[in-house]
Amino acid sequence: MLRFLQVWTDHLVRVSAVIAALALVGIVITILFDVAGRNLLGAPLRGTQDLVQMALIIIIFGSVALVDRKDANVAVDLLEHQFSPGLNLILTVTGRLTGALIFFGIAWTMVDSAAISVMLNLSTNILNIPKAPFQYIIAAFSVLAGVSMVLRVILILLGRDRVLDTLPGDL
Amino acid sequence: MSNELIGGLGVLALLVLLLLRIPVAFAIFAVGFVGVSVLASPGDAFSLLASETYTVASNAELIVIPLFILMGNVATETGMSRKLYDAAYAVIGSIRGGLASATVVGCAGFSALCGSSVASALTMGRVSIGEMERFNYSPKLSTGAVAAGGTLGILIPPSTGFVIYAILTQQSIGKLFLAGVVPGLVLMTLFVLMITFLAFIKPQLAPQGPKTNLQEKARGLLGAIPITVVIMLTIGGIYSGFFSPVEAAAVGAGLVIAYGFATRTLTPGTLWRSTRGAVITTTTVMLILIAAHMLNPFLALSHIPTAVGEMLMGLDVGPYGILLLILLTYLVLGCFLEGFAMLVLTMPIFFPVITALGFDPIWFGVLVVLTLEMGLISPPVGINVFIVKSVAPKVPLGDIFIGVAPFWLMMLVAIALYVMFPQIVLFLPNNMIT
Helix, strand or coil: CCHHHHHHHHHHHHHHCCCCHHHHHHHHHHHHHHHHHHHHHHHCCCCCHHHHHHHHHHHHHHHHHHHHHHCCCCCCCCCCCHHHHHHHHHHHHHHHHHHHHHHHHHHHHHHHHHHHHHCCCEEECCCCEEHHHHHHHHHHHHHHHHHHHHHHHHHHHHHCCCCCCCCCCCC | CCHHHHHHCCCCCCHHHHHCCHHHHHHHHHHHHHHHHHHHHHHHHHHHHHHHHHHHHHCCCHHHHHHHHHHHHHHHHCCCHHHHHHHHHHHHCCCCCHHHHHHHHHHHHHHHHHHHHHHHHHHHHHHHHHHHCCCCCCCCHHHHHHHHHHHHHHHHCCHHHHHHHHHHHCHHHHHHHHHHHHHHHHHHHHHHHHHHHHHHHHHHHCCCCCCCHHHHHHHHHHHHHHHHHHHHHHHHHHCCCCCHHHHHHHHHHHHHHHHHHHCCCCCHHHHHHHHHHHHHHHHHHHHHHHHHHHHHHHHHHHHHHHHHHEEEEHHHHHHHHHHHHHHHHHHEEEEEEECCHHHHHHHHHHHHHHHCCCHHHHHHHHHHHHHHHHHHHCCCCHHHHHHHHHHCCCHHHHHHHHHHHHHHHHHCCCCCCCCCCCHHHHHHCCCCCC
16 A cells, blocks of 8 residues: 555656656746746736746745655755764654645645635736736645655655655656 | 743753754744743744744745755766866966865855755865865865855855844845855855965975866866856856846756756756755755744744843943843854754844844845854854764864864955955845845
């Protein structure tokens, strides 16, 4: 069961990272079209600002789980070598569980906010892209990050943790 | 319990959590959330969590972070960084200490493509340390030059440090980028002067490098033309008002990708690697920034910024004395704290004091980022030193710290220069065309 969960979570983490990376490449192209359109044709791409906002959400939250799986979160390791292996294990587990709690919290509040956005029909300024779907996206990616962190805690405690590799061939 | 005491306990708890290796973003989130829950209500804390997360994550200006990081990553993959070093090497490599100076100049050039000091040190370290070893350079000098040169990454635009500062203090990213240009070049020159001085008084530290003929010099310089074009377009575009920072970042990233594919130095695989690296780095920075927006309301509710401000303003040391105290605080904190965490923790406290004293916020931003740079090479944390150690594993860590010491002193000289002559910092942003 644990192995099944781990394999599927890792697949989802990889897919979410690919979505984030595609959003970044997509936004480069979008802004280039906007700049070229504005300066060469006098016709900027309408709503680029809105697209940038939404792409940034996907870039950040799409890679949150990957950041944890690659141990890329910034931490101060000044005293790491002074601590015993047991204490380091406890601190690693505490850090991950804190992270998981935060992301579950973000997911929960974001679902609430999305409901309000639907009720008030909130959207972006120019293209009128509804806000709620992106709040649900943040919630979904946050749940994935939280689950991935909890799974890693279990694997760390079982001594079976490993850092995720995400080369394209892994997909 | 007074609000100030709760705030003080919160700051203390944050420092403890950071020293206990809790990831910076999570520690700030946790303290901010608990603090707001205590000083306001848990409901308010949850509301903030939702609103601040969405607001920061959808701030369109922040797209410059992944775009510039992507530009730097692709520039590394396509060998542009190597070409920068080759150009500097061709021109000044043959003089005494020239290889170390070329490394610093290469770092400065690469810094204009990439907003990360760590990336600058890593990339230039890979390119130059072996070369300096080949010509019997002192390992202390060679590794010191790379570690210190790498720090130019967060001073010379595009700089992630400036973006974070701009968002935390609501300043113009474009003005901050321009404000970093001249101080970055001045610091680079100070580093080169220091290398030349060391090579002059102790010639065995930096033997003379190989002479290059005119043809080799021309070839080296020609190789750097594409990079120069990208730098001129992005920084020049912002200065002339032709591009916003976001547009400049996208144009820069687009150009290096196009260059990579045109010269066949970039493949879909390496583009994927660059993009994945960019989103990972972006997210680590952005999580800290989102967390900062949870911490700031807690600090405001605790009245700590007001209390510290009143205390500082009450000191009989004059505005420059207060500025000195603040900068000293950054230098001390920089020895122990990660740079962005330090910015997030201190900006709500010190920034109102700085503006109340009538100092220019853009000028102060450059001073703060410079102190962050010093933290990158200060013992015991000094992340750039550890990065260089990973590239030069045979050089003891202590030797690298000794090697960076002269450059650290040059940074102090630079701070003194920028305090005495603010126009070094403010000339470009004040003349920016908007």
